[in-house]
Amino acid sequence: MPTNPQTQKTYKPDPRFKIAHKEAKIGIALAIFNFIWWFGFAYGLGNRPPEQYTYTFGLPDWFFYSCVIGFILMSALVIVITKYALTEVSLEPEPDQQKEDSQTP
Numbered sequence: 001m002p003t004n005p006q007t008q009k010t011y012k013p014d015p016r017f018k019i020a021h022k023e024a025k026i027g028i029a030l031a032i033f034n035f036i037w038w039f040g041f042a043y044g045l046g047n048r049p050p051e052q053y054t055y056t057f058g059l060p061d062w063f064f065y066s067c068v069i070g071f072i073l074m075s076a077l078v079i080v081i082t083k084y085a086l087t088e089v090s091l092e093p094e095p096d097q098q099k100e101d102s103q104t105p
Contacts, residue, residue, distance in 0.1 A: 016089050023086055030081070034074050041066035 046062035056064040 014094070019087050019089055026081060026085060030074070030077060033077075034070065037070050037073070038066045041070065 042062055044062070045065065046060070050060075053060045053062070055061065057068075059068065
């Protein structure tokens with residue numbers, strides 16, 4: 001059954017998807033970096049007998065660097081990336097998309 005090209009809608013990808021995919025990759029990279037930071041310090045420095053621990057501000061060094069400094073570092077990274085790398089995008093439908101939606105029964 002042949003279709004009429006004039007009645008066929010052409011697919012035009014929404015440019016917001018490209019932005020969303022880029023930002024999702026940034027979020028995944030941050031999560032992976034956070035895990036590597038935490039795992040490296042927690043198991044790298046914490047893989048000793050407790051008698052050999054050194055302490056920073058009363059906390060074992062493995063905990064201080066993995067959890068306290070890691071939290072501060074990740075908070076700063078998220079703030080900087082949110083301010084400079086992420087883009088504010090309107091979630092409202094595009095004007096031409098609104099017309100198509102209103103014409104569809």
